[in-house]
Amino acid sequence: MKPAPFSWHGPASVAEAVSLLAEVGHEGKVLAGGQSLVPVLAMRLASPAHLVDINKIxxxxxxxxxxxxxxxxxxxxxxxxxxxxxxxxxxxxxxxxxxxxxxxxxxxxxxxxxxxxxxxxxxxxxxxxxxxxxxxxxxxxxxxxxxxxxxxxxxxxxxxxxxxxxxxxxxxxRAAPFSGSAFVELSRRHGDYALCGVGTVVTLDPDGAVVSVRCGYLSVSDTPLVLDLTQAWAAGPEEAAEVARAAVDPADDIHATAGYRRHLAGVLTGRSIERALARART
Ligand SMILES: Cc1cc2nc3c(=O)[nH]c(=O)nc-3n(C[C@H](O)[C@H](O)[C@H](O)COP(=O)(O)OP(=O)(O)OC[C@H]3O[C@@H](n4cnc5c(N)ncnc54)[C@H](O)[C@@H]3O)c2cc1C
Missing domain, CATH: 3.30.465.10 (Uridine Diphospho-n-acetylenolpyruvylglucosamine Reductase; domain 3)
Structure with a gap:
């Protein structure tokens, strides 16, 4: 499919861009890298009358x-x-x-x-x-x-x-002192969107004791989910995985069942925390 017709605008400054956006209102869309918007236009999931292309700014x-x-x-x-x-x-x-x-x-x-x-x-x-x-x-x-x-x-x-x-x-x-982070995910092919992904930040005190374990999740909730797993991790890796499995709210789709994504949230939580912890300790 081809996009519906639109008018292209190439402002050279932020002031020009916002004035254009004010003029076109709901009929306009910002075009940046186009890696998400262009497929959306091509599939006619959106048909804005005006594209405000910011690539010249x-x-x-x-x-x-x-x-x-x-x-x-x-x-x-x-x-x-x-x-x-x-x-x-x-x-x-x-x-x-x-x-x-x-x-x-x-x-x-x-x-x-x-x-x-x-x-x-x-x-x-x-x-x-x-x-x-x-x-x-x-x-x-x-x-x-x-x-x-x-x-x-x-x-x-x-x-x-x-x-x-x-x-x-x-x-x-900026990352806090005595902290370490990691990001792990699983996708069907390299480069595909993740079936589930987990980012972790572990913070230690100056003596090396864990004071904070926080994990962020993708592909398992409507908006990015962040969990404080400090207490759960202190109780053990299986407790942290269980808290993660209970907190996520994934959906079934053609790539994976909700149950599989929930399972991944538990497994990847452990892997991500272990990796972040090792980095915090180096
Ligand atoms: C094959 C493929 C695989 C991909 N895989 C992944 C992946 O695994 N993980 C991932 O995170 N992303 C993935 N992407 C998406 C990629 O990261 C996009 O670059 C990104 O989502 C959108 O950035 P963009 O600059 O291309 O934005 P555009 O496509 O230009 O815009 C996207 C949306 O954001 C709005 N927008 C853009 N910039 C602004 C701005 N400055 N102010 C206001 N609104 C703005 C646009 O109006 C539009 O609605 C993939 C894309 C493709 C084509």
């Missing part, structure tokens, strides 16, 4: 790391984030998760902020934003606002962004 193509964390501009491609050494040192979960996102060709074009705006509960970066307690900053003609991860994902493919808002950046806090 060079100011949005950055990955910046400071003492607090990593800020990713709306035109930073997944691959830019994955390969950024300073970002990887500040928040290792970014690269740990990104290597699981599709294939390098798709990561060369798809943007991390676009992935968050798409709000797919099977997306690795939605899980990382939720697990790290990050945020998304958006701009419209009404001004700028920063939306915490806990308020950003409203449902499958539904974010808190208004139709006239442009997400300009995402912020991922």
């Amino acid at each position: 060079a100011d949005l193509a950055y990955v910046r790391t400071d003492a607090d964390g990593v800020t990713v501009g709306a035109l930073a491609r997944h691959r830019d984030v994955e390969r950024d050494v300073a970002a990887g040192a500040a928040q290792p979960l970014l690269a740990q998760a990104l290597v699981n996102v599709a294939h390098p060709t798709i990561r060369n074009r798809g943007t991390t902020v676009g992935s968050l705006a798409h709000a797919d509960p099977s997306g690795e970066m939605t899980c990382v934003l939720a697990l790290t307690g990050g945020s998304v900053t958006a701009v419209s003609v009404r001004g700028e606002r920063t939306i915490p991860a806990a308020e950003f994902f409203l449902g499958p493919l539904e974010s808190a962004l208004a139709p006239d808002e442009l997400a300009i950046s995402a912020y991922f806090p």
Whole structure:
């Protein structure tokens, strides 16, 4: 199928983009890497009359790391984030998760902020934003606002962004001292969306005792699910797996049954925590 006809706009600045978005309102869509939107248009699951293509706004193509964390501009491609050494040192979960996102060709074009705006509960970066307690900053003609991860994902493919808002950046806090992280997932073929994925952050005290175990889940709930498994892990790996299995709410689809995904949530919880714990201790 071919997309329905649309008008293309190529603003050269954020101000121009938000003014266009205000003008076209519900009839418009932002085009970033196009790796999710173009298939949606081609299948006519959406038929916006206007596409506001942000690829000419060079100011949005950055990955910046400071003492607090990593800020990713709306035109930073997944691959830019994955390969950024300073970002990887500040928040290792970014690269740990990104290597699981599709294939390098798709990561060369798809943007991390676009992935968050798409709000797919099977997306690795939605899980990382939720697990790290990050945020998304958006701009419209009404001004700028920063939306915490806990308020950003409203449902499958539904974010808190208004139709006239442009997400300009995402912020991922720096990993805490004495912490370690890991990201594990299972998919039918390498590069496919995960049947289930688990990201983990383990934090130790200076003596090496575990003080916090938090896991984020993808593909097993409508919005990214984050669990505090500190108590459960202290009771043993099987207890942590049981808490995870009870908390997830997967659906049956052509790729896997809900029961299998639930089983995976338990198994991958253990693997992810073990790996994060080993990293925290090195
Ligand atoms: C074969 C294939 C496999 C894939 N596998 C995975 C996978 O395993 N894991 C995964 O996470 N992703 C996967 N993806 C999706 C990929 O990560 C996309 O790049 C990403 O989801 C969307 O980013 P994009 O820049 O391409 O956004 P687009 O496709 O351009 O946009 C996606 C949506 O977000 C909106 N949007 C984009 N940017 C903004 C912005 N700055 N402000 C407001 N709204 C915005 C658009 O209007 C649109 O609704 C896959 C894609 C393909 C084609």
